[in-house]
Amino acid sequence: MDANINGSILKVEGLTRYFGGLAAVKDVSFEVRRLQIFGIIGPNGAGKTTLFSMIAGALIPSEGKIVALGQETTGKPSHRLVKIGIARTHQIVRPFRALTVLENVQIGVYFGRKHTNNAATARDSALEVLRSVGIDNLAYQPASILSVGQQKRLEIARALATQPELLLCDEICGGLTHSETGAMLQLLRKIRDNGTTVMYVEHDVKAITSVCDRIMVLNYGRRLAEGTPEEIQRDPAVIEAYLGTRATGGKQ
C-alpha cells in the first residue's frame, strides 16, 4: 500500500499513569498506522482501560505524550478530540436512554468533526449510519428498550456519526454471544475498509487475533510485546503472561 496512506495516525510516547504510588500504565510507547485495526490485549489489571482512557481524553496522563492526526492531544478533553477526528465507544454501554435511537446518533452528527446545524442533514446522515451498523429499523424507538447487542451497535453508530478518522473501541464484544461477536468483528472490518482506523482494546484473545492487523500486549502496565497476530500467539513472553510458566516437578 501507499506509504502516505499508511502513515502514522496515533503515536504514543512514554505514557505513564499513577494511581497513588501504583503505576497502572508505565512508560508505554506504540504507533498506530492508518487503516489498521490495532489491538491492545492483556490479562485483567494489565492497564488496558487506563491506557485507553488517556488516549480517549477521559484521564490525564501523569507522564508522556500522545500525538494523533498530526497534533498533540495529550490531556485534551474528549469533546475536543471529537472535533479533531477521534471518537470512542464505552465498555459498558452508555446510550442516552430517554432519547430515540435516531436522536442518539443525530447528536454525533450535530456535534461531530464536520459539525452541522442543519436538522435535515443531521437526520439523513444519522439514518445512513444506523443503516450501516444494521439498526435503522429501530430509529424511532427509545434507546432504553434495545438489547445489549443492539446497544453495542448504537455505541458504534454514535461514535461513527461524528465521522472519526480514528475510532477507539473498548471491549465491544463483552457480553455478546458467539454469533453476535462474529457479526461485531465483521462490522469492525467494514469500518476499517470504509476508511476509519480502529484501535481496539479487548481481553478476549480469540476475538482480537481474528480481526487485528497488529497487536500490542500489555502486562502489569508495561508493553510486553507487539506484532502481527501470528507473532503474538507464538511469543513465549505472551504465553507466559496468559498461561503462566511450566511446572517444574514440584521444585521452586
Next chain:
Amino acid sequence: MTAAPAMENPRRAPKWITGALLVAGIILLVVLPLVIGSTNFVRLLFLTLLWVTTSIAWNLLGGFAGQVSFGFAVFYGVGAYTTALAINGKINPFLAFVMGAVAAAIISVLLGLPTFRLRGPYFAIATIGISEAVRVVMTNVGFTGGASGYRILEARPFEQFEHYFTALALAIIALVVSAKIADAKFGLGLKAIRQDEDAAADVGVNPFTNKLAVHAIAAALTGAAGGVFARYAAFIHPNGVFGFQTGVHILLMPVIGGIATVWGPVVGGFVFGIVEEEIVASFPQIHLLLYGSLLILIIMFEPGGILGGVREVIRRYRGRKH
C-alpha cells in the same frame, strides 16, 4: 434521503394540536382580562404569567440540561433591581427590562464559571449558598436601600393592562424560546448532558459551554420577569425578589407541571400561580409545608409531573381501546 412519514416519531403529539392549543390559549389570555376586567383578576393573571415565564426559564437549565438550581432568585432579583434603578434613572421601562435581562445573563455567567465545575447535588447545594449570600449582601447594600427596600418612581400613570400585556408578551417569548431550543441541535445537546455528561462529551458536546449558554438564556428570561414585576410592584426588597422562597417557587413550578418538556412548565406555572394565592391566604403558616409535601409526592409517584400524568392516562386509555 428522507424516511417515510410512517416512520415519524410516534411519541410526539401532532404539531397542529399544540399549535391550536397555543393560539386558543393566547386568545383566551387576551380576551379574558378585557371581558372580566376586575383589577384583582388581572393582577392574579399578571403574576401567574410572570411565574410561567420563570418556570419555563428554569426548565431550560433544570429540565433540558438537568442542572437543578435553587438560585434563580438571584436572576429575578438582579433583573428587578437593575430595572428599578434604570427606571428611576429616567430610562424607558422597556429598555430597562432588556437591561435587567442582560444584567441577569452576565451574572449567570459569572456564577456558572465556578459552579458548573460541580455536578448533580453539589451544583444544587452551591446554588443555595450563592442565592443566600446574594440576598444577605443586598440587604446590606446602601444605594438600593438595603433591607428596607427600594421604591420605583415612574412619571407615567399606572396602567394595569400595559403591565399585563407586557407579562403576556414575555411569557410568549419564553415559550417560543423554549420550543425552539427543545427542537434544535442545542436542545438535543442539553438533553444528552442531562442524561450522561461524559457520554455527551464523547460525541462532541462541550458540557461546560453549553451549560453556560443555557444558564444565560434562562437567567435573561428570569431577569426580565423580575424587571416586569418590579415596575408593577413599584417597590422591591431583598427578602422578596432575592428570597430563597422565590428560588424554590421557580423550581417547584416546572416540577409540578412536568420537567424537561415544553408544556410542563407552562402548566405548572399556571397551576402554581393561581393556586398559590389561595394557599397563602388560607394556610399562611403551613403553605411552605404543603409545597414540601407536594414536591415529595410528585417525585415519588409521578416524576413526570401533571403533564406526565396526563400522558400516562391517555396512553392507558388508548391501550384499552385497541
